[in-house]
Amino acid sequence: MRKSRKRKEFFTICVLALISISILLYFHYTREKFNVPSNLPKVYITCQHNIRRNVYKDCVVEIDYDSTIGKIKIRGVRNYFFPKQEYRLQLSEQKSFLNMRTDDDWILFAMYNDFTGLRIKLCFDLWRSLEPTDATAILPKSEYVNLYINNEYKGLYLLAEKDDRKLFDLDDYQKNTKSSFIFKINSVFNFTNYNEDAWEQNYPDIEEYNLKDKILPDLTSFIEASSDLEFFDPKVGIYSKFDKKNLIDFFIFNHFIYHGDFWNRNIILLRNTSPSKYILIPWDFDASFGQYGELTNHPRSNTSKDINAHNYLFRRLINNRDFMWNSRVRWLELREELWTEDYIMNKLFNYYKDIKESLKISMTVYDLDKKIDRYVDYLIDWIPERLEYCDEYFLHY
Structure with a gap:
């Protein structure tokens, strides 16, 4: 009887051990069957x-x-x-x-839709690189x-x-039009003919207080209907409502990255408690740096055409000599002190060194039989030519 009991106990232990080992092997296999590199978290x-x-x-x-x-x-x-x-x-x-x-x-x-695995990260970090000289450049x-x-x-x-x-360091909201807020365009909107369905209110909770329908109609009407004299008036014009440096950097940044599928969507509008000014934040960088999935845009593509067709706020701004002169000054400053070709390309190469192997495996997982090197090479060639084009573009003003 004792031998039989011991055999059963031994058999039970063996079965449990086998199950445990099988589980460990399964988890190890499922986690590592693609031989994912260990350099990334x-x-x-x-x-x-x-x-x-x-x-x-x-x-x-x-x-x-x-x-x-x-x-x-x-x-x-x-x-x-x-x-x-x-x-x-x-x-x-x-x-x-x-x-x-x-x-x-x-x-x-x-x-x-970023076959390079590089463009979205680069957009985040390039916009954030402006923050030391522009406190509104937050992402x-x-x-x-x-x-x-x-x-x-x-x-x-x-x-x-x-x-x-929390990211934008906004005050607690108030139940009045002086409140801090975060709005985002979630469908097509060109800053004319206010459409409440085109915007979502991220802060405060719209069920607690609907702020967008109190602020955006008047703002849209001013952008659309004001005369040039009123629009650029130093006391009551656009720069009394929006942070001027933010408008300049927003234009320069999105012009440089050729932010496709953008000028009438994927824009964040925010403000801290009044009298703080409105601030624009770029968002959704799937279409940037001349690529969107398999689609490509030439590095000398002119953003002005997109703006004139799709964004009435910036249409008015880029057709103003003072705004474009200030944009020129800011662009040349950035090219001299920050956005050099070496600075941008070094970021790109460092990213790629870190992600190259993981990116190839990731594409395999989703049966995206793409030649990654083709898209990366296109990006590597695109950026220097885009910088050259932007230099020429702003020197024109």
Whole structure:
């Protein structure tokens, strides 16, 4: 009887050991079957539910060996239909990851239409590089990561801070038109004929106080209907409402990166408590630096045509001699002191060195049989020629 019992115990131990080893091997295989490089941080998300677009689902998040409970949902409307989806993370506690801010709200950008894996990150960092000389040049910090969901490799992602009140350091909202706010164009809007459906109010919560329908109609009417004398009046004109340096840098930046599919959408409008001025923040860089997926634009493409057709605010500005002269001065200053070709290209090469192997594997995961080098080479050639074109463009004024 004793021998039989011992045999059963031994058999049970062996079975449990075999199961444990199998589980460990499975997790190791599913995590590493693509031989993902170890130089980038890894994000592991475990979720027992189908991840949806409109509803957060409970999950466990591990970033750089730091685990926490959280919630996850698919981010965006168009992204929902892509094989590689973007995600919002809402953590149960505030955490700092990869030398970014301490927060509980994070974004995972998929970069699905950025075959270089470089353009979106470069846009974020170039706009942020203006902040020492322009306090309005704010965008989230971001870092490249390799993402796993339920131990399945999902590819190369960009982990970023959230574009929210905390990022822009806004005051608590007030229930009046002097309040701080964040609005975003979510469909076509050219700054004429105010359409409430074209804008979303990100802060404050629109259910608590609908601020956009109190501010945007008057602002749109001024942009559309004011005379040139009134529009550029030093006391009551456009620069009394908007931060002038922000308007100049916003134009220069988006002109340089040739921000396609942009001038009538993907714009953030914000303000701190009045009398603070309106500020514009660029967003959504899928179409930038002459590429959008397989589509390309020539480096000497003229942004002015897009602006004149799609954005009445900047149409008025770029047809004003003073605005263009100030834009020229600012561009030459940046080219001399910051945005040199070496500065931009060194950023690009450093990014690519870090992500090259992960990017190739990521493209394989989604059956994107693309020649990555072709798109990267196009970008490497595009930027110097675009800089040369912009130099000529601004020297004209």
